[in-house]
Amino acid sequence: MTAVLGGCGLTGGSDEVTLRLVAADYGDSAANSSRKYWDSLVEAYEKDHPGVRVEVSVHSWTEVDRKVKEMVDAGKAPDLAQIGAYADYAKAGELYTASELLSITTQADFLSQLAAAGAVNGTQYGMPFASSTRLLFYNKSLFEQAGITPPETWEELAADAEALKAGGVKYPYALPLGPEEAQAETMQWLLSGGGGYTDTNAGTYGIDSAENVETFDWLKDELVDKELTGPVAPASLNRADAFKAFTDGDVGMLNGHPSLMKAAAAKGVKFGMVPMPGADGPSRISMGVADWMMAFKQNGHAEEIGDFLDFVYDDENVLAFSREYDLLPVTNSVWDTMSSAKEDADLGPFLKALPASELYPVGRTSWAAVSAAVKEKIGKAVAPGGSPSTVLRELQVTAVAQESAE
Structure with a gap:
């Protein structure tokens, strides 16, 4: 642009x-x-x-x-x-x-x-x-049919996704961890779990922190493994495709930015927006x-x-x-x-x-390479047999190496 x-x-x-x-x-x-x-x-x-x-x-x-x-x-x-x-x-x-x-x-x-x-x-x-910024979009019509309300916590998000799946919704929660913009979806989840790409206190990358591992363990165990993220594997689902599925009325919930409002309204989708749910309540920090x-x-x-x-x-x-x-x-x-x-x-x-x-930590010249690595690898963390801690550790090693090369 x-x-x-x-x-x-x-x-x-x-x-x-x-x-x-x-x-x-x-x-x-x-x-x-x-x-x-x-x-x-x-x-x-x-x-x-x-x-x-x-x-x-x-x-x-x-x-x-x-x-x-x-x-x-x-x-x-x-x-x-x-x-x-x-x-x-x-x-x-x-x-x-x-x-x-x-x-x-x-x-x-x-x-x-x-x-x-x-x-x-x-x-x-x-x-x-x-x-x-990004917020959690939800399809009001699908939520009404399922008799549920917008989630404020991860537990409520999973319960809503279960209800949406039971009602035949194709993508209860769309999780786009494909190569188009996986670094964004990843960051939104990390922030909601109290983590992030960097350790603000140490001033370094902290991709494999305990908080981040816990977040992706939850994602894998409670959403992906329970088949609440739709027919396309998260590693293969790109943001644009997830957005289109939302405007087609096939998605119950997903993270989105302002442009999604106009696209959804143009297709007649009734939607609402709430802060990203967190482990214990609405996330206090959004992704910018x-x-x-x-x-x-x-x-x-x-x-x-x-x-x-x-x-x-x-x-x-x-x-x-x-x-x-x-x-x-x-x-x-x-x-x-x-x-x-x-x-x-x-x-x-x-x-x-x-x-x-x-x-994003855009002031670091290493970020471009780190972002590319996230796009390539993060989907494997929630794949069948995948290990969030292993993938996040690999990404941390990449980040540290890039920092050292600056």
């Missing part, structure tokens, strides 16, 4: 600066392509800044990160990139820090956990551009996700880049983007606005979960 711009330099008059931005495309059709958002924003900016031109190219999420990497490798880094990861570029010394670019008020307005996730060794390089804006030092223009970014993060622009794409805002001021606005009521549960969310 990003636009690619190409290198940056001087064009036109000798005093005119051209900034090139590569951005991701958050639209699902030509009608709502991010190109339209950026065209409108750039037009407004250039109107008041005649000495600066901003050229934006937008690419799909399947290719935007690769496009930027190719540009950087070719020595033609864009001035700005709005993509999925920043840590490798920060480690290589290729990025400006946020404080070198943004006004104090702009930088201070980022939601604290998003700003923290944009930091490497305590210095912020990644500027959050869009965010999201952010996409990132970063600025490359290669072409200079720090002053112009910073001024443009202050405009990008103006309340009006952040609000317009969030509403256009059903995403959550990255600033406190717009979070306040959306949390109280009637037109954003549908996003209310996600907005409420955002301040207490935890993000």
Whole structure:
């Protein structure tokens, strides 16, 4: 979902600066392509800044990160990139820090956990551009037919799944641990069990912690082995397929993000959303996700880049983007606005979960390799004959090795 711009330099008059931005495309059709958002924003900016031109190219999420990497490798880094990861570029010394670019008020307005996730060794390089959280979706019609209520604990989730299965529901709980986005489903479950990918106290990975092993033991024993996760093995079920099954009315419960609301409503599915159940009650921490804006030092223009970014993060622009794409805002001021606005009521549960969310450890350059390993292996933890402790230990070894190689 990003636009690619190409290198940056001087064009036109000798005093005119051209900034090139590569951005991701958050639209699902030509009608709502991010190109339209950026065209409108750039037009407004250039109107008041005649000495600066901003050229934006937008690419799909399947290719935007690769496009930027190719540009950087070719020595033609864009001035700005709005993509999925920043840590490798920060480690290589290729990025400006946020404080070198943004006004104090702009930088201070980022939601604290998003700003923290944009930091490497305590210095912020990644500027959050869009965010999201995850909640447990449930099919209201199927729940009514089964005579059950939304779960607050793992035990209640398993009981609800049993009732849904007894009623013939194809996927009582859809558990997508396939390679598309297994790292997300995994993290949601780890957080609900009081664990996570990292040991926050030690500042290291803690994938094979006792809490995490207990969580996956429960998943395997109480959901998967009891055939409460549907006809497709979790290791083979991808998120997109699970979402489609939900919009087809074949799923009782699954974890989802805001875009699922529109897709389900379009298919006439009546749904509700609640916090992810935990071992002893609703999970206090939800999983958060952010996409990132970063600025490359290669072409200079720090002053112009910073001024443009202050405009990008103006309340009006952040609000317009969030509403256009059903995403959550990255600033406190717009979070306040959306949390109280009637037109954003549908996003209310996600907005409420955002301040207490935890993000992937994206500030670690090792995370890309660790995430890939999770996608490849985690489904084996709940497979017949699988051992959660063994798989989580293998992932921990991979994570430690990647950290050591940094």
